[in-house]
Amino acid sequence: MDKTINNKAWFLVLPVFLLVAFSAILPLMTVVNYSLQDTFGNNQFFWNGVGWFKELLDPSTDLGGRFLASLGRNLVFSAVILAIEVPLGIVVALSMPRGGWTVAFCLVTLALPLLIPWNVVGTIWQIFGRPDIGLLGYTLTSMGIDYNYVSNDVDAWVTVIVMDVWHWTSLVALLCYAGLKSIPDAYYQAAQIDGASRWAVFTAIQLPKMHRVLLIAVLLRFMDSFMIYTEPFVVTGGGPGNSTTFISIELVKIALGQFDLGKAAALSLVYNLIILIVCWVFYTIMTHAGTERRPAEGGA
Amino acid sequence: MDNIAWMAWTLPSAIFFALLACTLGVMTWLAAAYPEAERVGVLRIPTTRGDRLFISLIAAAVIHLVWIGLVGTDAIASVPVGEESFEISSLWLASAISLASAVAIFRTV
Numbered sequence: 001m002d003k004t005i006n007n008k009a010w011f012l013v014l015p016v017f018l019l020v021a022f023s024a025i026l027p028l029m030t031v032v033n034y035s036l037q038d039t040f041g042n043n044q045f046f047w048n049g050v051g052w053f054k055e056l057l058d059p060s061t062d063l064g065g066r067f068l069a070s071l072g073r074n075l076v077f078s079a080v081i082l083a084i085e086v087p088l089g090i091v092v093a094l095s096m097p098r099g100g101w102t103v104a105f106c107l108v109t110l111a112l113p114l115l116i117p118w119n120v121v122g123t124i125w126q127i128f129g130r131p132d133i134g135l136l137g138y139t140l141t142s143m144g145i146d147y148n149y150v151s152n153d154v155d156a157w158v159t160v161i162v163m164d165v166w167h168w169t170s171l172v173a174l175l176c177y178a179g180l181k182s183i184p185d186a187y188y189q190a191a192q193i194d195g196a197s198r199w200a201v202f203t204a205i206q207l208p209k210m211h212r213v214l215l216i217a218v219l220l221r222f223m224d225s226f227m228i229y230t231e232p233f234v235v236t237g238g239g240p241g242n243s244t245t246f247i248s249i250e251l252v253k254i255a256l257g258q259f260d261l262g263k264a265a266a267l268s269l270v271y272n273l274i275i276l277i278v279c280w281v282f283y284t285i286m287t288h289a290g291t292e293r294r295p296a297e298g299g300a
Numbered sequence: 301m302d303n304i305a306w307m308a309w310t311l312p313s314a315i316f317f318a319l320l321a322c323t324l325g326v327m328t329w330l331a332a333a334y335p336e337a338e339r340v341g342v343l344r345i346p347t348t349r350g351d352r353l354f355i356s357l358i359a360a361a362v363i364h365l366v367w368i369g370l371v372g373t374d375a376i377a378s379v380p381v382g383e384e385s386f387e388i389s390s391l392w393l394a395s396a397i398s399l400a401s402a403v404a405i406f407r408t409v
Contacts, residue, residue: 026307029317033308045308050368050391057369273361280358288345 034265041259052266063254063263067270069242070250077246078225081164085221086214088165089172094206096177107177110170122234125163129235149236153243156236160244163231168224172217179213180206212286219282226275247271327353341409349406356405360398367394 035052037045058064096106113121129149131137140147149159183205191201229248232238238245238253245253251271255264327350338346347355368391375387 029313030307032316033310033313036310036313037308039308043305043308045310047310050373053365053368054373057365270365273358273365277358277362280354284345 031265031268034261035269036262038262048262052262053270055263056266056270063267066242066250066254067247067267070245070247071274073244074226074228074246077161077228078222080161081168081225082218082221084161084165085169085172086218088169089217090176090210090214092169092173093176093180094202096173098181107174110173112170113167114170114174116167118230119234121163121167122231125159125166125231126235129159151240153240156240156244159235160232163235164225164228167231168221172221175213175217176210179210183209215282215286219279219286222278222282223275226278323353343409347409352406352409355409356398356402359401359405360395363398363401364391364394367391367397 033045036048036050038048038051039045052063055061055063056067059068092110097103116124128134129137129147131141131148137147137149146152147155149155187205187209188201191205196204227248228246229252232244232246233249233252236244238249247267248271251264251267254260254267330349336349338348340346371390371394373389373391376390376393377388378385379388380386
């Protein structure tokens with residue numbers, strides 16, 4: 001079949017291109033420019049070459065130490081919340097009803113935390129965890145548990161992690177539920193005829209069929225947790241000390257607190273590069289996961 | 301020029317972005333003039349020229365950062381220009397490695 005080639009269609013992309021130019025490309029270029037210079041304000045810049053990057057990648061300097069420490073904290077945070085949210089999301093999805101009015105009830109209830117803005121979630125948990133007036137903090141203190149997220153590192157971490165799990169497990173659960181709903185009944189009937197156990201049904205049917213949605217869930221949760229800012233900022237403000245200062249919080253401190261635009265620009269470019277690489281790897285796995293499996297399945 | 305003073309342009313970054321824009325322009329022209337099919341290389345994923353350029357650019361960024369972090373940017377030679385001498389940073393070696401890796405990526409990935 002002959003295709004009509006009409007390059008005029010490219011003009012339709014022009015508005016989007018202009019929008020992206022102003023919202024992303026020009027700011028990114030500016031960040032690159034800033035990362036090579038130093039400024040004391042008033043639009044006066046002094047050439048610094050790759051000096052900020054050298055400092056950033058050298059753990060013995062203040063900037064490098066802070067960057068590597070916050071990067072480490074961020075990676076640990078992402079790993080912990082993925083390790084909790086993904087299995088928990090699968091369990092929630094598996095225990096959800098498959099039909100009847102309870103489905104709608106479960107879906108709406110699960111979707112509720114997702115609809116709450118980040119800063120509101122932060123405020124809710126900040127009050128919830130307070131030992132004097134917060135339900136959680138007061139209850140724990142009454143039970144004799146010494147809980148104070150303002151002064152104790154572990155408590156601050158637990159609070160931030162539990163808050164993220166509360167906020168985002170629903171997303172994983174809803175995605176998994178969508179994956180489970182797409183499995184035809186014939187698979188379950190075949191498993192029943194074969195006398196497959198519950199565990200065998202999960203590992204041989206449900207998990208492989210959820211494979212793609214799980215990849216999407218992992219990608220979304222990793223990106224979100226790696227870029228997390230508002231919730232820990234509202235709850236702990238990065239403290240106690242620097243214990244919950246993640247990269248984005250560190251970045252804002254450097255850029256707006258200290259007004260070190262050069263350092264902040266270098267940090268944000270490296271941060272951006274890490275996110276770009278992780279995104280690309282996940283995207284590549286996601287788009288090619290199905291295509292690689294198909295010939296193997298066909299040959300089996 | 302006052303209108304774009306906030307962008308703090310420098311000659312090196314302007315040259316960098318101009319080269320990047322030229323590369324994208326050439327890639328667009330190549331895609332229109334000599335359309336090519338995807339091919340599967342050492343990564344075992346189908347890639348187009350654009351994918352390979354993207355991987356090359358990311359690799360170049362990582363190579364430069366690793367070089368700055370591990371080797372540094374000391375001068376490796378100085379070229380006399382008139383009265384003054386112009387020092388060549390060792391970072392240019394990272395650029396050479398990036399270029400070589402880009403060639404390798406375009407041929408094998």
